[in-house]
Each structure stands twice: as C-alpha cells, then as structure tokens.
Amino acid sequence: MNSIGIIANPASGKDIRRLVSHATVIDNNEKINIVERIILGAQQNGVKKIYMMPDPYNMGYRVEDKLKTSGELRCEIEVFDFYKEDTVEDTYKAVRLMNEKKVGCIVTLGGDGTNRAVAKDIKEIPMISISTGTNNVYPDMIEGTIAGIAAAVVASHKFDKEVYSNRDKIIEISSAGQLKDIALIDAVISRDIFVGSRAIWKVEDIEKIFVARSHPASIGFSSVVGGKTIITEDDDFGAYVSIDKNAPKIRIPMAAGIVLPIGTSEPVILNFGEKYEMTTYCRGTIALDGEREIEFHQDQTFTFKISRNGPWHVDVKKAIEVGQKNGFFKVSE
Template sequence: MTARVGLVVNPAAGRDIRRLTGGASVSNNYAKRRTAECVLAGVGVVEGAEVLAMPDASGIAERILDSAPDGVETGLLDFAPAGGPRDTRRAAERFREAADAVVVLGGDGTNRDAGTSVGDVPLVSVSTGTNNVVPTAVDGTVAGMAAAVVADGAADAKAVSYRHGTAVAEVDGRTGRETVTGLATVGVVDEAFVGTRALLDSESLLGGVASRAAPGEIGVSGAAGAVHRVEPDESGGVGIRFAPAGEASRRVRAVTVPGVVSELGVAECRRLDAEESFAFEVETAVVSADGERELEVRDAEIAVRPADDGPRIVDVDAALAAAAEEGFFVGE
C-alpha cells in the first residue's frame, strides 16, 4: 500500500499587519517553499511514498513539487484555487479519502481550517504563521519523516497523536444565530468591525474560552494559562473574563500579540468541562477565533464552550520514536 501524505502550504500565513505593529516573525513565500521542500525530503524516508499538495493562487505548490527528490511521487489536487481559507478547507475535505497523514504549513487559522475539514486524518503542524499556539517550530525534514512513518503504518497513528480540542461560540444576536469555531481560542472583543482581522489592542479584549492554556502561549490561551493550565489533549478548557487592570483585584501578565507583553485585569477565570458554556452579553462586539476577528455582532448573547472534537495532531517525537522501536530506520 502506498503511503500518501497531503501537503497544505498557506501563502497568506505569517504575513498580516502584526509584522508592522508588533514583533511577529515574517514567513514569506520563499521561506515556506524551502520548508516544504524539506518536508518532501523527509517523506522520502518511506520508499515509494506519494505527496499530494493543495494548489494555491501563488503557484508555490507547483514549484515545490518540481523540486521533489527522486523516489517521491507527487501530484496536485484537482481544483482551481480561490486564494483564501476555502482552499485549505477544500483540500482537507479531499484529504479525508486521499491521504494517510497531512502536513500543514501555517498558523492557528490554517490548522483550524484544515482540522475542521480533514476528519480523523492525522495532522503534522509546522509553524509558519502569526498566532502559533497549535503548530510547533519543527524542522520541515523532521515533520515530513513523521508524517511519512504515520502514513506508512511504521508508527501507529492513534498511539502517536492526540485529539486537540476546539472552542465554539454560539451567537444569538440581532442578525440571528451564528457559530464561530476556534482551534485554540474564541475571544470576544469590544470593537465594532472585523477590519484587518488581526487583534492588536489588548485593552479591547472582553474575554473568551481556550481549549488549551499555558502561560507561554499567545493571546487568550496565554492569559488564561497564567491561572489554569490545560494541556492540548486534556478535556474541557478555561473561560476568562477581563476587566480594566486598574479596577481588577487580580491581574495577569501575558503575551497578547507577538512582541507585546500586556498586564490584563481578570474579573473571572475558571476551568470548564467539555461543553460547559461561558456567557457574554454585548451590545456591540466582534467574535474572534485563534487571534483573528471573525464576526461582528449586535445586541447579542454569546455562549462559548470548549469541545473535545478537534483534529488529531501528531506528536512528531513520539512518531519517530515509535518507528525507531520497530527498527524502521535500521538497514542490514
């Protein structure tokens, strides 16, 4: 059986306004292409492996596949790219049947788009975005090797991956009922418009829910993690409600956007079970997902809850260790 690895490279990841307003690192298309070329080299550890890539409007995928090493079969998914998140979701839907593992180059938003559409196909997430709570800073070659041994069955997918949670907001407002889903966080922001989508002003944060939380993470999950730590594979999450720092009895210091450490007043912060709601009532606000503003709301009740229904994320070290235990890397 051929080991098939899907590849998603988001050209827009790591290029928003936070490069001008904060210290977010830049990940241009050349850097993404070089990382993806390393992924293909890593996939080559499995003889006869195949890589199937998401097409993109910038043509990055075609250039990546042109430089594939000998022994790695390649192909493009057959659809015309539109140049937005819909491309990632369409590719992930195809990968449900066409891939045994998927490597995603992007940030939290790209992984959310892939993870909510790919079903149970395990993801290897490589950090090339702005908000990088979920994806890790792993060498592309190593990521490709991990995806290949999972796709090949040399490492058992369920044993070396974990189910990541999500955060889900149900909005009942003037325009009706709507849903916003985040992979790591959903936030409620005291602003009127989506605008550039990037969250820039920590003082506008009203609160939110994180499916995972640690003080070393960025945004809502980092602030919540200063009070309650939740591991990525733990059930439930944390709900946090902010208050003006000068009026709050408790304050936390957290990285609110890359390059910015803020002091935030905390009115409430508590551990939530899976599907337990954390409520907000607003006249005007924006609901954000994974650090990006998504939905403008008016006169709304917002119920945000953690859910245990996210994608399977591969533990790269565990995958390679499992393959090594089986003698995969040793030849006579």
C-alpha cells in the same frame, strides 16, 4: 500506496500583528524550502505520493520543478487542480480532497488560523503542524525533514493510533442551536467590529477570553488566561476570564516583543459538557484563534463549550520513537 497531504498557507505570518509587533516573518521562499524537506524526508521513508493545495505563489509546482531538476524527486507530487479563490476556501477544498484521497497524514505550514481551517474538515486524518504564522500556540517549530519522516511513519498505517496524542480539544461556538464555528486555542469576545484587518490585537476592546489550553509561555490571548492558570492539551477542560481594568494586573506576552499589564477576573473552569451562554448587549465580533470570524449584533445568544472533537494531532517525537523501536527505519539489503 502511502500518501500524505501538504497544506502550505502563503498568507500565514502576514497579518497586522506582524506590523504592530516584532514577529518573525517566514516568507514564501522559506516555505518552499520547508516543503522540499518535508517531501524528501517522507519519500525516503516510503511515501509514494504527495498531494498539495494550489496557491497563488505556486509553491507546489516550484517544489516539484526544483526537485526534478536536482534529480532528488522519487515520489509523485499532485497539486490539486481546482479554481483558486485565494481565500480560506482553498484550504477547505484541499482538505476535503485529501479526505477523498484517504491520505495517511496532513502536514500544515501556517499559524493557529491555518490549522483551525484544516481542523474544520480533516475528519480522521492525523495532522502535523509546522509553525509559520505570527502568534502560534497550536503548531510547533519542527524541522521539515523530521516532519516528513514522522508523516511517513503515520502514513505507513503500521502503528495505528500509538503515534498520535489524544484528539485535540476545541471550543465550539453555537447560536440558535446550530454550531457556528470552532477554535483550537482561544475564542475572544470583542466590542470591535469588522474594520480593516481580520486579526484581533486591541486588548482594550476585549470583554471575555475562552481557552482550550493556556500557558504563560504562550504568545497571544491564551497567555492572558495562562497568567492565572495553566491548562494543558491533556486536561479535560478549558476556562474563561473577563477583562477587568480594576483587577490586579499581570504582565502578559501579547505579541512578539510586546508585554502588556492586563487585569482579569479569576478563571472559571469549563469542564467537558458544561456550557457558557452569553447574550450580547452591543455590536461586536468573536475572534477565533486570533482572527475575527463571527460578527454579532445586540440581543444575540451564543453558547460556548469545550470538547475533544478536534483533529488527531501527531506527536512528532513519539511517532519517530515508535518507528525506531519497531524497526521502521531499517534498510533492507
């Protein structure tokens, strides 16, 4: 049976960066509307079952009730029944269950942080990412119906990996020989410690920025590197820079509506297999895709490397093009 999973993060787009910038807020009612369109697009193209992560806003149940009431629901919706912690642990649990159910595709609604959480456990399931966060580089602005149609093409298992891009790059952060965590887009070393919000946004506390991709048209820390060099998702390398107050400054879009002059060193390329080792001289944190995740103390050693061990990321347009060329959307008489 063709099935897909949906991870809709009710907390995406609500961190401190929304308060200190001019970011668009996609509320949970709009997320429900997007999920409805994903399901309608998917079910009309062969998806028979939808698995959803439970959440405190009960988005899955609200969507099911609304589509049943309107008479539009043709597939089965199952909201996972597990104890909700209302933290990122819910995402981890849902993705693991989707792995067990062998869903054909996972569609996420969130920002870089949400997708990073999904990527940590997704294994071989392809992913479609819809942007509903604050500073987004990894997910795209995709209409829900189109995302649902593309998910159906992938979940049909008729086209293998021709509808995917390469595996995504990640930044792997290790300490004492053990993998500590990953980032999809950027890892930022900061002298700031865990105080208040987990979202990082104070440029004056930053020391180094590592990126898997960078572009001046991005928003956030990857655009700091993007101001000096462009690194695409297809390049088999990443890079890092050091913040340098004495270097010539470049105007960088750090948040929605906020452009700041920032000076950095020249980017140092990190090819696959190469490692950067850092020993800390003070307390601080490492922020992963915009959120402070790793707290460190003086004299700890961390290793950073770029690899292509990330998730399979669906190219939505390519998936639909492949379906069109192979008659996937023809209606049987």
